[in-house]
Amino acid sequence: MSTMVATNKKGFGATLWDYLTTVDHKKIAILYLVAGGFFFILGGLEALAIRWQLVQPMNDFVSAGFYNELITMHGTTMIFLAAMPLIFAFMNAVVPLQIGARDVAFPFLNSLGFWLFLFGGIMLNVGWFTGGAADAGWTAYAPLSTTSLGEGVDYYVLGLQISGAGTLIGGINFLVTIVNMRAPGMTYMRMPLFTWTAFVASALILFAFPALTVGLFLMMFDRLFGAGFFDPAMGGNSVIWQHLFWIFGHPEVYILALPAFGIFSEIISTFSKKRLFGYTAMVFATVLIGFLGFMVWAHHMFTVGMGPAANSIFAVATMAIAVPTGIKIFNWLFTLWGGNIQINTPMLWALGFIPTFTLGGMTGVMVAAASADFQYHDTYFVVAHFHYVIVGGVVFALLAGTHYWWPKMFGTILDDKLGKITFWLFFIGFHLTFFIQHFLGLMGMPRRYWVYLEGQGLDLGNLISTIGAFLMGIGTIVLLINIIKTSVKNEKVSGDPWDARTLEWAIPSPPPFYNFKQLPLVRGLDPLWVEKTEGRKGMTPAEPLTDIHMPNNSFLPFVMSLGLFIAGFGFIYQKYDLSWLIVLFIGMGITLGCMLIRSVKDDLGYHIHKEDLKKEAEE
Amino acid sequence: MKDWMGKIRTLSLFSFLVIILSACGKDNLTALVPKGYGAEQSFNVIIISILVMIVVFVVVMAIYVYVVLKYRQRKGQEDQIPKQTEGNKTLEVVWTVIPILLLIIIAVPTIASTYDLADESEKEDSINVNVTGLQFWWNFEYPNEEIQTSQELYIPVDERIYLNMMSSDVIHSFWVPSISGKMDVSPENENTMYIEAYEEGVYWGKCTEFCGDSHSLMDFKIVAVSQEEYDEWVTAMQNTDPEYTAESATAQEGQELFENSCISCHAIDASANHPVVGPNLADFANRTKVAGINDFSKEEIVNWIVDPAEVKPGNGMLDAPYLEENTIGQEEADKIADFLLELKATDEPVDSVQQFRENEANEN
Numbered sequence: 001m002s003t004m005v006a007t008n009k010k011g012f013g014a015t016l017w018d019y020l021t022t023v024d025h026k027k028i029a030i031l032y033l034v035a036g037g038f039f040f041i042l043g044g045l046e047a048l049a050i051r052w053q054l055v056q057p058m059n060d061f062v063s064a065g066f067y068n069e070l071i072t073m074h075g076t077t078m079i080f081l082a083a084m085p086l087i088f089a090f091m092n093a094v095v096p097l098q099i100g101a102r103d104v105a106f107p108f109l110n111s112l113g114f115w116l117f118l119f120g121g122i123m124l125n126v127g128w129f130t131g132g133a134a135d136a137g138w139t140a141y142a143p144l145s146t147t148s149l150g151e152g153v154d155y156y157v158l159g160l161q162i163s164g165a166g167t168l169i170g171g172i173n174f175l176v177t178i179v180n181m182r183a184p185g186m187t188y189m190r191m192p193l194f195t196w197t198a199f200v201a202s203a204l205i206l207f208a209f210p211a212l213t214v215g216l217f218l219m220m221f222d223r224l225f226g227a228g229f230f231d232p233a234m235g236g237n238s239v240i241w242q243h244l245f246w247i248f249g250h251p252e253v254y255i256l257a258l259p260a261f262g263i264f265s266e267i268i269s270t271f272s273k274k275r276l277f278g279y280t281a282m283v284f285a286t287v288l289i290g291f292l293g294f295m296v297w298a299h300h301m302f303t304v305g306m307g308p309a310a311n312s313i314f315a316v317a318t319m320a321i322a323v324p325t326g327i328k329i330f331n332w333l334f335t336l337w338g339g340n341i342q343i344n345t346p347m348l349w350a351l352g353f354i355p356t357f358t359l360g361g362m363t364g365v366m367v368a369a370a371s372a373d374f375q376y377h378d379t380y381f382v383v384a385h386f387h388y389v390i391v392g393g394v395v396f397a398l399l400a401g402t403h404y405w406w407p408k409m410f411g412t413i414l415d416d417k418l419g420k421i422t423f424w425l426f427f428i429g430f431h432l433t434f435f436i437q438h439f440l441g442l443m444g445m446p447r448r449y450w451v452y453l454e455g456q457g458l459d460l461g462n463l464i465s466t467i468g469a470f471l472m473g474i475g476t477i478v479l480l481i482n483i484i485k486t487s488v489k490n491e492k493v494s495g496d497p498w499d500a501r502t503l504e505w506a507i508p509s510p511p512p513f514y515n516f517k518q519l520p521l522v523r524g525l526d527p528l529w530v531e532k533t534e535g536r537k538g539m540t541p542a543e544p545l546t547d548i549h550m551p552n553n554s555f556l557p558f559v560m561s562l563g564l565f566i567a568g569f570g571f572i573y574q575k576y577d578l579s580w581l582i583v584l585f586i587g588m589g590i591t592l593g594c595m596l597i598r599s600v601k602d603d604l605g606y607h608i609h610k611e612d613l614k615k616e617a618e619e
Numbered sequence: 620m621k622d623w624m625g626k627i628r629t630l631s632l633f634s635f636l637v638i639i640l641s642a643c644g645k646d647n648l649t650a651l652v653p654k655g656y657g658a659e660q661s662f663n664v665i666i667i668s669i670l671v672m673i674v675v676f677v678v679v680m681a682i683y684v685y686v687v688l689k690y691r692q693r694k695g696q697e698d699q700i701p702k703q704t705e706g707n708k709t710l711e712v713v714w715t716v717i718p719i720l721l722l723i724i725i726a727v728p729t730i731a732s733t734y735d736l737a738d739e740s741e742k743e744d745s746i747n748v749n750v751t752g753l754q755f756w757w758n759f760e761y762p763n764e765e766i767q768t769s770q771e772l773y774i775p776v777d778e779r780i781y782l783n784m785m786s787s788d789v790i791h792s793f794w795v796p797s798i799s800g801k802m803d804v805s806p807e808n809e810n811t812m813y814i815e816a817y818e819e820g821v822y823w824g825k826c827t828e829f830c831g832d833s834h835s836l837m838d839f840k841i842v843a844v845s846q847e848e849y850d851e852w853v854t855a856m857q858n859t860d861p862e863y864t865a866e867s868a869t870a871q872e873g874q875e876l877f878e879n880s881c882i883s884c885h886a887i888d889a890s891a892n893h894p895v896v897g898p899n900l901a902d903f904a905n906r907t908k909v910a911g912i913n914d915f916s917k918e919e920i921v922n923w924i925v926d927p928a929e930v931k932p933g934n935g936m937l938d939a940p941y942l943e944e945n946t947i948g949q950e951e952a953d954k955i956a957d958f959l960l961e962l963k964a965t966d967e968p969v970d971s972v973q974q975f976r977e978n979e980a981n982e983n
């Protein structure tokens with residue numbers, strides 16, 4: 001295989017085949033970005049439908065049943081199918097480059113992780129077309145979920161199971177990659193903050209997702225095979241689901257939030273033209289948040305009736321997380337302090353993030369106070385709180401990251417003016433939507449309410465909230481226009497358009513498929529900056545020019561995931577008619593067959609010869 | 620402790636309410652104007668934590684505004700490289716220790732009130748109510764008084780009432796923001812909480828655990844009355860007659876229809892012996908609302924009987940045979956409504972309910 005293949009112009013079919021079979025982390029990043037972006041828009045449309053239903057009291061825009069499907073799918077889609085994959089998009093695009101690696105540790109698994117996520121995501125949404133999507137809330141509390149009619153919740157269970165497997169695979173892959181594949185000199189304490197947060201988030205995935213997997217298995221057996229794990233009438237216990245869900249669910253918040261912090265750490269440092277203030281403290285805080293994240297799940301359950309002792313312990317443990325989070329906020333502020341702050345689109349998102357996330361953190365401490373949470377719990381106060389954290393923290397970070405790393409991923413730069421318009425629309429819309437919801441909650445509006453009664457003092461707040469939501473929607477449209485405009489214009493940029501500090505900016509944009517011709521020698525934190533301050537243009541290589549070993553593309557991950565997707569239908573519909581078991585066996589057969597092929601067929605990859613690399617350099 | 624908390628409360632109440640919020644929401648629904656013990660305890664912690672958090676926010680925003688204004692890149696500074704500072708140990712210690720201290724300020728009253736609100740020491744000597752949550756209504760049984768009612772929980776003011784709560788289907792959650800924070804009503808574990816109302820009145824209750832199609836319509840009320848009224852009400856409820864015969868002619872026809880189509884699920888006397896199938900209708904004519912949400916009028920009663928799916932999608936009455944057989948039309952429902960309007964324990968509703976109905980009628 002020639003090295004030139006990648007640079008040739010290809011037809012649509014060839015490109016499609018390339019993406020279906022790719023194991024290149026940069027292309028997988030683009031797949032994650034596109035798929036995650038699609039689901040983000042889908043989840044956003046669901047959100048707009050929700051807000052339109054709530055624009056006035058006793059509205060009848062959608063029926064109660066459909067509304068419940070909307071809120072369930074909005075939450076599930078945004079968390080599992082938008083935020084997670086978009087985080088993975090940036091982890092894939094950036095982490096190997098930041099540590100000076102040629103790919104992730106297991107490129108084949110990387111591809112498998114993506115296709116599992118995508119087929120799981122599609123599975124979740126199949127319910128819309130078969131008589132109703134999942135309608136028991138994204139938290140799917142039993143017994144509401146186990147007794148929900150139809151197949152909506154079955155699609156939820158199997159879809160999440162499949163995509164969850166993909167996430168777990170991705171998490172393990174990044175752990176191994178970061179442990180093993182750092183370039184010479186890239187010690188742990190020289191890793192960029194984004195890599196650090198990706199590392200800790202991957203560890204959280206490793207420990208948190210199995211809890212979800214177990215919970216989903218139990219629920220699958222309850223729903224599809226007549227078990228009674230969550231059925232009190234059969235000696236089961238529905239509260240166990242809540243524990244399993246939140247043992248996963250709370251770390252999940254940090255799985256999303258930590259990489260978001262990482263993105264902002266990169267951006268704030270780059271555009272302040274300063275190294276990150278208190279790097280060591282930042283790393284320590286990241287690890288501490290990850291650790292404490294496992295100790296606090298029951299704060300979602302203060303009203304379950306766990307008793308005052310458990311409530312108090314979890315309340316205090318939760319408050320403790322505010323300390324490392326505060327450390328982060330102050331270190332960002334002091335990174336800005338004394339800097340030369342350039343305010344462009346990515347930085348604008350970062351500057352918008354700090355006060356927004358501070359508010360989210362503040363209400364986090366407030367809801368952590370168990371006896372006060374008796375009022376907040378399951379009201380719009382909590383809705384406001386977690387949107388401040390997940391939109392104000394994570395989505396802001398994803399949008400910032402999109403603008404920041406777009407040049408690295410695509411070689412073009414998003415329009416700054418349009419970017420700023422997106423920011424202001426989204427930022428103002430966001431605060432309009434969610435700030436008032438704190439008060440709506442305390443004024444007596446529970447969450448997941450399809451309608452609210454007339455004359456309860458909730459009308460104005462809801463109207464404002466809906467207006468804000470549509471502003472966010474317009475902001476997103478402007479972003480899409482920006483992306484189209486930038487892609488059509490296709491003006492290429494240099495490898496380092498931001499005058500940045502970390503390794504990914506030391507190579508061309510977009511990088512060649514082997515990333516680094518020679519692995520770089522890392523001589524300090526912010527390695528590229530170190531070289532630049534010493535007057536060099538790029539990194540010093542750590543090795544002579546040698547042949548590069550590359551993995552082969554493979555179609556197996558796609559087929560393997562497709563097999564599980566097919567088997568999912570067999571699992572679901574065998575509850576009505578056992579002949580569907582055939583579908584189950586066919587699907588599992590496909591998957592297991594692929595695994596067999598992968599196991600017995602040697603695939604040793606190929607080498608790019610150094611002569612070709614030299615020739616390429618001369619051109 | 621109550622004393623200084625009270626001071627903080629009055630002080631902060633003013634500034635907080637005036638500055639941040641001109642309206643606190645609907646009276647007797649909002650958690651921002653507590654009218655019961657639990658709500659007051661929660662509100663104190665809310666206020667303490669908001670005050671601490673405002674301090675934090677002000678500090679963060681002061682630094683933020685300062686750095687953004689001061690260190691923003693100006694024209695001609697594009698190439699300036701600022702000093703690369705690594706960090707500052709003293710500062711790190713400062714912003715670790717101070718937040719810990721601030722958190723302790725919140726944590727102490729939190730734990731105190733969390734334990735306080737879980738106190739069951741007075742349970743034996745207090746009024747106990749067994750609360751059952753069902754899709755999408757509430758049953759209230761008074762085991763010692765041997766009565767039960769639905770949708771409206773009557774309590775005397777300034778008394779601790781212990782609620783022993785269980786669900787008979789999915790998880791619900793009992794929340795009356797003005798009176799107390801919420802507690803889940805689960806199908807396997809009985810949860811106990813206590814409530815105490817400070818003022819007479821009718822307070823809105825909401826289901827706060829997602830429970831299905833009509834989750835948002837599963838409203839109920841707490842009717843807080845004077846001790847005297849409460850005693851009268853209990854006696855009257857105990858005396859409701861299972862053999863009651865309707866007075867007016869249309870009501871008599873209604874009763875006949877009722878006995879054919881409704882009585883298998885709905886009892887017309889308040890005896891605690893009736894199994895919890897459909898809402899108990901013993902004191903129906905004194906209700907604050909129809910189906911917990913609509914104005915109390917004959918018209919709404921008829922609407923409910925004729926088309927319950929329109930009022931509360933997915934509710935249990937949709938399984939009633941009369942709907943499938945289509946045996947009750949507008950006319951029949953009208954008669955049944957006449958009968959239901961005769962079902963009352965006391966001749967007149969208690970003062971709180973009368974007041975509430977008037978207020979609601981004026982608002983709409």
